[in-house]
Amino acid sequence: MTSRISLKAAAKINLYLEITGNRADGYHDLVMILQSIDLCDRVDIRKIGTDEIQILCTNPEVPCDRSNLAYKAAALMQSVYPEIGGMEIAIDKKIPMGAGLAGGSANAAAVFVGIDRLWDLGLTQSQLCDFAAQLGSDIPFCVSGGTALATGRGEVLSPLPDLIDLVLVICKPRQIAIATAWAYQTFRKQELLATSQVKNQNLSSQIVAAIASGGESAPHKIGRLLYNDLERVVLPEYPAIAELKNKLLDQECLGAMMSGSGSTVFAIAPDLDRAQQIAEAVRTDDIDVWVVKSLVRSIFDA
Numbered sequence: 001m002t003s004r005i006s007l008k009a010a011a012k013i014n015l016y017l018e019i020t021g022n023r024a025d026g027y028h029d030l031v032m033i034l035q036s037i038d039l040c041d042r043v044d045i046r047k048i049g050t051d052e053i054q055i056l057c058t059n060p061e062v063p064c065d066r067s068n069l070a071y072k073a074a075a076l077m078q079s080v081y082p083e084i085g086g087m088e089i090a091i092d093k094k095i096p097m098g099a100g101l102a103g104g105s106a107n108a109a110a111v112f113v114g115i116d117r118l119w120d121l122g123l124t125q126s127q128l129c130d131f132a133a134q135l136g137s138d139i140p141f142c143v144s145g146g147t148a149l150a151t152g153r154g155e156v157l158s159p160l161p162d163l164i165d166l167v168l169v170i171c172k173p174r175q176i177a178i179a180t181a182w183a184y185q186t187f188r189k190q191e192l193l194a195t196s197q198v199k200n201q202n203l204s205s206q207i208v209a210a211i212a213s214g215g216e217s218a219p220h221k222i223g224r225l226l227y228n229d230l231e232r233v234v235l236p237e238y239p240a241i242a243e244l245k246n247k248l249l250d251q252e253c254l255g256a257m258m259s260g261s262g263s264t265v266f267a268i269a270p271d272l273d274r275a276q277q278i279a280e281a282v283r284t285d286d287i288d289v290w291v292v293k294s295l296v297r298s299i300f301d302a
């Protein structure tokens with residue numbers, strides 16, 4: 001009987017994030033276009049002899065207690081499937097924290113998928129996504145991956161055609177980690193919904209059409225249509241992020257935008273050579289930079 005599984009769990013970026021409503025539950029209605037990217041954590045799950053859930057992580061800043069989303073995912077599965085024993089979950093962290101890249105959500109997604117496979121539960125993708133939605137708005141996407149339109153809190157997913165080999169430069173200011181809840185609450189407090197910059201512009205449909213059009217021109221079209229409402233609260237508060245975005249835009253990229261609630265800013269590049277040049281131009285001691293491609297799924301064998 002298999003006693004361990006090793007999975008890779010991919011980060012995501014938001015090609016589009018529009019806040020369309022304040023919800024009574026404190027959350028926000030969103031229209032997002034999400035893309036898995038080849039910046040991955042490795043998640044190893046090993047059955048152990050007790051009922052305990054133990055979390056280990058290579059990044060000492062990641063809490064390994066009950067607050068960790070990977071722990072919460074395992075505990076949720078244990079509560080529904082009591083026959084599941086204990087496990088050690090070892091996370092090799094590459095995805096930065098507080099980055100808007102869904103690193104914690106990716107780890108939780110890998111735990112749902114890993115437990116299903118390790119204990120042979122036979123869950124469908126839709127059942128896994130239902131569990132995922134109980135823990136966080138981004139986790140269902142981190143289970144299914146690829147390219148998707150997300151609505152509701154972010155948990156209602158419609159798959160979009162695969163964006164193959166989209167070349168991205170991912171830039172994370174080392175000293176800036178942003179709490180997602182702060183970004184959304186500030187957006188609400190400042191009543192920014194009332195002065196929406198994109199209402200009735202059908203921007204999300206245009207970017208969906210650009211993705212569907214495929215071919216060589218797609219990255220150019222997508223680059224021009226990138227949008228993120230949370231920039232309206234995060235950039236004024238963190239001028240270093242605004243400066244980083246402007247620096248990317250100066251580099252002949254196809255478009256640049258903050259991902260999620262930040263602090264990551266990404267650029268779309270026309271090809272890998274140009275991406276490497278852009279990366280060198282913006283890399284400093286304070287900014288971590290990765291050149292990556294888009295992925296068509298989010299969880300795969302390590």
Ligand code: C5P
Nearest residue numbers: 026027028136137138153154180181184
């Ligand atoms: O769902 P998740 O726990 O990942 O969300 C983190 C925080 O982001 C929430 O507590 C909420 O403040 C904010 N959020 C929101 N609307 C969404 C998703 C997240 O206000 N659709």
